[in-house]
Amino acid sequence: MEHTSISTSPLQANAHVLLLPLPLQGHVAPFMKLGHQLVRHGSKVTFLTTESIRSQIEKVDEEEEHMRIISVPDGLALEDDHKDDNRLVQSFLHVIPGHLENLIRKTNEDELIGIGQITCLIVDVVLSRDPIEIAEKMGLKHAIFFPSAPGVLALILHIPKLIEAGIIDADDGTVEKNEKIQLSPNLPAMDSADFIWKRPGNKSNFNQKDVFQYLLLVNQILKVPNWVLCNWFHELDPSANALLPNIISVGPLPAHDGKSTGNFRSGDLTCLPWLDRQSPGSVIYIAFGSTSKFSQQQFHELAFGLELIGKPFLWAVRSDFIDGISIEYPDGFQDRVKNLGKIVNWAPQEKVLAHPSIACYMTHCGWNSTMESINMGIPMLCWPYFGDQFWNKSCVCYGWKVGLEINPDENRMVTRHEIKRKVDELLSDEGIKANALKLKELAQNNAYEGGSSKNFRDFVAQLML
Known part of the structure; x- marks a missing residue:
């Protein structure tokens, strides 16, 4: 070039x-x-x-x-x-x-x-x-x-202290005082x-x-x-x-x-006219970045959760999303939700988050995705996977108060009922929506x-x- x-x-x-x-x-x-x-x-x-x-x-x-x-x-x-x-x-x-x-x-x-x-x-x-x-x-x-x-x-700079x-511990960072x-x-x-x-x-x-x-x-x-x-x-x-x-x-x-930039995958643009046909503020967007992995059982719980919610959804499912095996949806799931949701391999995320039909974003809390969601004023459902994503979740939910965390049960499984409960709670929380719009205004002013x-x-x- x-x-x-x-x-x-x-x-x-x-x-x-x-x-x-x-x-x-x-x-x-x-x-x-x-x-x-x-x-x-x-x-x-x-x-x-x-x-x-x-x-x-x-x-x-x-x-x-x-x-x-x-x-x-x-x-x-x-x-x-x-x-x-x-x-x-x-x-x-x-x-x-x-x-x-x-x-x-x-x-x-x-x-x-x-x-x-x-x-x-x-x-x-x-x-x-x-x-x-x-x-x-x-x-x-x-x-x-x-x-x-x-x-x-701040954490990196505080390590010596x-x-x-x-x-x-100075050798491997093992926590000595919890x-x-x-x-x-x-x-x-x-x-x-x-x-x-x-x-x-x-x-x-x-x-x-x-x-x-x-x-x-x-x-x-x-x-x-x-x-x-x-x-x-x-x-x-x-x-x-x-x-x-x-x-x-x-x-x-x-x-x-x-336009999204620097992506290794092409976003499926067919989701945009599909979003155009949805009501404003009605769609749950689900995407977990480029590295998150689910077990087959957890994948099924998420699918059943989306079906249980009963609201329009756009779900980005990478071909390598299931840890170690090919993707298998629950029996009959795709037929049952064909008039409710749309599933793509990769979404043009910033165009999706900017779309007026999006109500909330179920996310792994990677920093890029977090900033993009903040920039568009979209409330988040936080489901972190590794590294800094857990801290990002804490900031989103308890610092800036623009989202809710999704919690696993005692078996480290996020159940379909937890997914439905948190989506319903987020969509009815006017305070979180207002906070998200305030952060959006600040972000836009800075940009x-x-x-x-x-x-x-x-x-x-x-x-x-």
Whole structure:
């Protein structure tokens, strides 16, 4: 994809930002939005990812003439499982420093026509150690992009204090004192069970010690870059900007021209005319991101729950949604609900959440989905799976009060009756609806008027100082 010059002010004309995300769906998508916003504010952008991911996002995204996407090998052999996220990340961490240095040197020595020299590196916080060192060595400005919630950043920065207080073990983060931790005066206290290294979900390759030790490293790295860009807006946690002296909140990151961007899958657009035929505020939207897995039994309980509710629903069911086996719906379920609901493999989520027929969103509470729901003013039913999603759930339900949590029973099963009970409760709660609309207004003001939008303009201006 050829990179072209941009007509803008002289101050911003030569800003050329290299973006380096972790090669996973939940990281690539916000980085792509970040890239589009940088272009909108006058920067040139090079987006660096793996060869396999480039082929996926180019199938989904329309070409952006002011952004070039380039790719490098991920370091895995052809016979390796490229869907093993842990293995992919470990391999990419190993190979990316060499690729990155070669790319910057080649670009800045050759000064390819229409591209110009790279002036700044923005790197995913998970990848940041070696790339930040390379940027410093090569004289580039550098920033870390933190794509998670403000409370997660606060937790990472508080790890040394938690160790010192004897609350967690210094080796692997094992909880020594089971108590709630108040990380922010504006958000609920964090339960020690929700520490992000303690929430593996069903991921068999999760290693608590490795993740904890890496977070200790990130704690130090966060103090190095010129800036830390964060995907939230100030009002979500007014105390967050005091965590580090160089924090810039740039959220919410809006969809590019109203379209979802950075997705590895194409959204099924047939759901949009179906939504058009539904009454305003009547549809339950159900989607659990790109990695959540259900057992067959839990999948059936969810299906029976939707049938029991008896309201229109749009359900995104990935082909790999059932853990280890192919999807099987309850006998006769699809025939019984064919006039009630619509099931798709992947939805164009931001278009769906913006649709007037949507009443609420049943979600895994990934931060991207949480921000998208907040940005559209949609109340949430929270069903977290792993990592930071449990903390995001607490913020949604008990901090901002724009959703309700769905609770498993003593057998760790979310029953159909719990699903119906919580949907009915959410749809009748006028306070939650009002809170969601207030947050939407704040989000929109940040995206298009002041706050984060101004931060973006100031950041791009600083790139050329």
